[in-house]
Amino acid sequence: MKILLFPLIIILIFFFNRLNAQQMQHELIEASSDNKAAEFFQINNFSETQDYFAYDLIYQRMEWFIDPRIRYIQGKITSYVKIHKDGLNDIEFDLDSSLVVDSVLHEGINIDFSHNINKLIVHLPESLSPGAVDSVSVYYQGEPASSGFGSFTQSWHGNDSVPIIWTLSEPYGAMEWWPNKQSLSDKIDSIDVIVTTPEAYRTASNGVLISEIVSDSLRTMHWKHRHPIVSYLVAIAVTNYTDYSDFLELEDGRKIEIQNFVYPENLETVRNLTPVTAEIMKFFNELIGEYPFADEKYGHAQFGWGGGMEHQTMSFMGSFGFELIAHELAHQWFGNYITLASWQHIWLNEGFATYLTGLALEDYQGRSGFLRWLLRNRNAITRLPGGSVFVSDTTSISEIFSSRLSYSKGAYLLHMLRWILGDENFFNGIRNYYEDPDVANGFAQHEQLVAHLEAAGDTSLTEFFNDWYYGEGYPVYSLQFTNVASKTEIILSQTTSHSSVDFFKMPVPIRVYNAEKNDSADFRLVHTKNNQEFIIEPGFQVSEIKIDPDYWLLSVTDAVTDVSIIKNNGEIKIYPNPFKKKFTVSVSGEKPVQEIFLYSAAGEKIERSDGSQMDFNMSHLPGGIYFLRVFASGNVYEKKIVKY
Numbered sequence: 001m002k003i004l005l006f007p008l009i010i011i012l013i014f015f016f017n018r019l020n021a022q023q024m025q026h027e028l029i030e031a032s033s034d035n036k037a038a039e040f041f042q043i044n045n046f047s048e049t050q051d052y053f054a055y056d057l058i059y060q061r062m063e064w065f066i067d068p069r070i071r072y073i074q075g076k077i078t079s080y081v082k083i084h085k086d087g088l089n090d091i092e093f094d095l096d097s098s099l100v101v102d103s104v105l106h107e108g109i110n111i112d113f114s115h116n117i118n119k120l121i122v123h124l125p126e127s128l129s130p131g132a133v134d135s136v137s138v139y140y141q142g143e144p145a146s147s148g149f150g151s152f153t154q155s156w157h158g159n160d161s162v163p164i165i166w167t168l169s170e171p172y173g174a175m176e177w178w179p180n181k182q183s184l185s186d187k188i189d190s191i192d193v194i195v196t197t198p199e200a201y202r203t204a205s206n207g208v209l210i211s212e213i214v215s216d217s218l219r220t221m222h223w224k225h226r227h228p229i230v231s232y233l234v235a236i237a238v239t240n241y242t243d244y245s246d247f248l249e250l251e252d253g254r255k256i257e258i259q260n261f262v263y264p265e266n267l268e269t270v271r272n273l274t275p276v277t278a279e280i281m282k283f284f285n286e287l288i289g290e291y292p293f294a295d296e297k298y299g300h301a302q303f304g305w306g307g308g309m310e311h312q313t314m315s316f317m318g319s320f321g322f323e324l325i326a327h328e329l330a331h332q333w334f335g336n337y338i339t340l341a342s343w344q345h346i347w348l349n350e351g352f353a354t355y356l357t358g359l360a361l362e363d364y365q366g367r368s369g370f371l372r373w374l375l376r377n378r379n380a381i382t383r384l385p386g387g388s389v390f391v392s393d394t395t396s397i398s399e400i401f402s403s404r405l406s407y408s409k410g411a412y413l414l415h416m417l418r419w420i421l422g423d424e425n426f427f428n429g430i431r432n433y434y435e436d437p438d439v440a441n442g443f444a445q446h447e448q449l450v451a452h453l454e455a456a457g458d459t460s461l462t463e464f465f466n467d468w469y470y471g472e473g474y475p476v477y478s479l480q481f482t483n484v485a486s487k488t489e490i491i492l493s494q495t496t497s498h499s500s501v502d503f504f505k506m507p508v509p510i511r512v513y514n515a516e517k518n519d520s521a522d523f524r525l526v527h528t529k530n531n532q533e534f535i536i537e538p539g540f541q542v543s544e545i546k547i548d549p550d551y552w553l554l555s556v557t558d559a560v561t562d563v564s565i566i567k568n569n570g571e572i573k574i575y576p577n578p579f580k581k582k583f584t585v586s587v588s589g590e591k592p593v594q595e596i597f598l599y600s601a602a603g604e605k606i607e608r609s610d611g612s613q614m615d616f617n618m619s620h621l622p623g624g625i626y627f628l629r630v631f632a633s634g635n636v637y638e639k640k641i642v643k644y
Contacts, residue, residue: 051092054085057181058133058189064178065196066203068163068238071154073099074141077179081135083128091136094175094182095120099142101179106136120179144177148397152177155304157239157263164239166303166316169232171343171400180231184341184443187228195236196220202241204261204301206234206312225313227293228441230339235311237301242267248278256281256291259299259314266302273320274300276364280326283363284333284356287427288434292337292441298329310353312336322364323357330356333434341443343394346401347469348444351389351410358411374415374551377408382556385497386472389413412554413468419552420464420507421457429456463505468554473498477508477547478558482636488512488542490534492527497556503530509552512536515543531605563636571637572630578642581619591632599627618643 059080066073081091095101096118104113104122112123122136144152151173154165167177175182195203199219202212207225214220241261248256258277262270281291281298291298299314308324309316310331317324334352358377362370380403381387387405394400401407418426433439433452446469454461473496480491490510494503508525521538547557573586587593593611600606601624607616611632623643630637 051090052181052183052185054088055081055083055091056189057186058082059191060180060188061192061194062178062234063194063196064236066165066236066238067198068154068165068201069198071152071165072141072143073152073177075178076137076139078135078137079179080133083130083132083134086130087127089124089127091122091124092181093120093122093138093179094118095138095140095179096145096176098145099140099177102139102141104136104138106134111136118175138179140179146173146176148173149309150305153304157304158265162240162263164237164304166237166301166305167235168305168309168316169235170309171232171397174231174234178234180234182231184230184339184343187230187339187442188234189228191225191229191234193223193225193234193236194220195238197238200240201238202243202261204237204241204299204314206314208296209259225296227296227312229312229336230443233310233312233336235309235314235316237261237303237316240264241301244271246275246278248281250285250290250294254294256294257297257299259297261299261301261314263302270302270320274325276322277325277329279364280329280360283360284330287356287359288333288431292332298332300325300328310335323361326357326360327353330360337441338434338439338444339442341445343400344391345446346391346406347389347410347413348446348449350401350406351414354407354411355414358415371551377412378551378554380404381409381412381554382474382497386500388470388472388500389468390470409554416468416506416553417453417461417464419509421453421459425457426453429453432456467501467504471498471501473501474554474556475504475506476556476558479510479545479547479560480563480636481542481545481560482563483541486537486539488536488538490525490536490545491531492525492534493531494527495558506553509548509550511546511549512538512542513544513546514540517544529604531599572628572632572639574628574639574641577639578644579618580644582615582617583641585614585616585628585630587630587632593630593632595631597629599629601625601627
């Protein structure tokens with residue numbers, strides 16, 4: 001790389017002279033299955049500091065020279081800040097130590113700075129007071145480091161003959177290629193992205209393309225974005241792009257442009273795949289609220305990676321399948337307009353985008369497509385017994401971006417909340433969360449979402465989130481049923497796949513069928529304790545029962561058994577009955593006894609015998625009514641007994 005440094009320095013001098021000549025007045029505006037990849041990398045030790053709260057980053061003008069044939073970046077970043085801390089002398093940026101800072105200018109004059117351990121500290125010529133607005137320009141260059149999912153990556157396309165450089169900064173990679181505040185507490189209120197390249201190449205980025213100028217064999221493209229944006233969503237991709245646009249026309253006559261930057265060799269193929277984006281956007285508009293960046297654009301930029309990344313207003317796409325298009329588009333609402341406030345709660349981004357993908361699939365393919373999608377995700381989650389949606393180790397990219405937990409299980413949590421709250425309450429809660437001014441264009445805490453859902457459903461969800469979000473695993477259900485006259489008696493039991501949760505209290509959907517399967521009925525069993533008994537009256541003799549046939553719950557069904565309970569037929573005798581301390585069970589005839597269970601009147605299991613024990617000492621029990629259930633010769637016999 002060093003052999004290329006001399007010609008790059010010459011280009012850099014030309015580049016900055018040219019940018020200064022073209023500099024325009026800018027406005028200051030005050031005011032985050034793609035399954036990111038199966039590959040994971042070690043990350044740096046990054047953490048936010050208290051210095052982040054000393055100032056608000058209100059504008060950044062990013063000016064870069066990039067030649068995709070060379071993995072190198074040269075840039076000038078002008079940052080406008082509003083001061084919060086009294087007597088502020090230093091402004092802190094995140095910038096990887098592998099990049100070289102040539103100078104920092106304040107009002108056109110070089111000022112002191114220090115750059116080490118991935119922190120760039122700019123020393124202001126005089127201290128500033130709260131409310132003051134100031135700016136500095138950082139000139140830098142170098143070959144960026146690469147961690148996470150690539151950060152700053154050079155690859156090739158067109159039979160490996162055409163270079164591309166693209167960025168993907170989530171979660172901690174922004175500082176590896178430009179000086180910024182890598183924060184989940186402060187969005188940049190407004191940005192301009194200006195990239196100069198050799199003439200053969202074009203740049204895709206955030207916002208609206210306001211100029212594209214070719215001169216002296218160089219091309220400069222200027223993108224303007226006037227919405228708050230978190231640093232990890234700022235992105236550029238540079239190659240020999242061709243572009244075209246699709247449009248969504250709104251009812252009031254406005255049009256939202258969907259601008260696609262694609263490789264020339266894939267133009268005709270991709271052009272046939274992207275129009276569905278407008279249909280999905282229309283569905284999300286109606287379900288949640290209007291696309292939050294409708295006054296600018298949405299778009300796709302093809303890049304050299306297997307998944308996709310939801311860069312604000314322009315997702316970078318490794319392919320153009322329906323689910324990937326839907327997922328990255330959904331992020332514009334949840335992830336970009338509302339961004340997670342901590343990587344521990346990544347489900348606020350990925351769980352939402354994954355579930356909205358499923359809902360878009362249902363809108364596009366119908367109910368059967370949605371059920372297949374649910375089953376696919378449920379199977380992916382239950383292939384292992386544990387795992388929490390809450391991310392305990394935010395230094396682990398593999399834990400943050402677990403496709404099984406952050407994506408699929410996060411989506412299933414939303415699906416189960418919808419089942420618990422009902423459609424109207426659930427979607428009202430989600431829309432209220434989206435419209436909450438405390439999170440709009442900013443950052444959301446997990447607790448803020450929970451509060452909106454609880455308010456919409458007028459209920460507490462504490463136990464649900466303790467079990468399903470912080471806890472691990474899922475319930476494994478078994479069910480026994482018997483028909484007695486016009487009623488069906490059910491015993492619903494549960495074990496859990498992981499010891500962190502001893503019992504999942506859930507409303508469990510069942511569907512019962514008659515023998516001919518030409519009649520069925522649905523019931524909702526509110527399961528609050530193990531071995532709980534229910535009585536239903538479907539209006540026909542039940543021949544079969546299915547637990548959760550429409551996949552509302554993240555669960556596994558172990559067994560559903562039809563047992564014939566014979567009550568008080570004289571073949572089972574208990575004496576004495578009533579009893580004071582002890583009783584004995586007697587089975588007439590030659591009926592081998594497999595198991596004997598003693599239950600309280602509330603259905604709680606008290607005692608079990610494997611059939612070898614027929615005498616029971618229950619002197620410790622309080623007086624009352626109990627039920628004895630005896631499994632013998634394939635039948636189940638039940639008798640009521642009384643202790644005095």
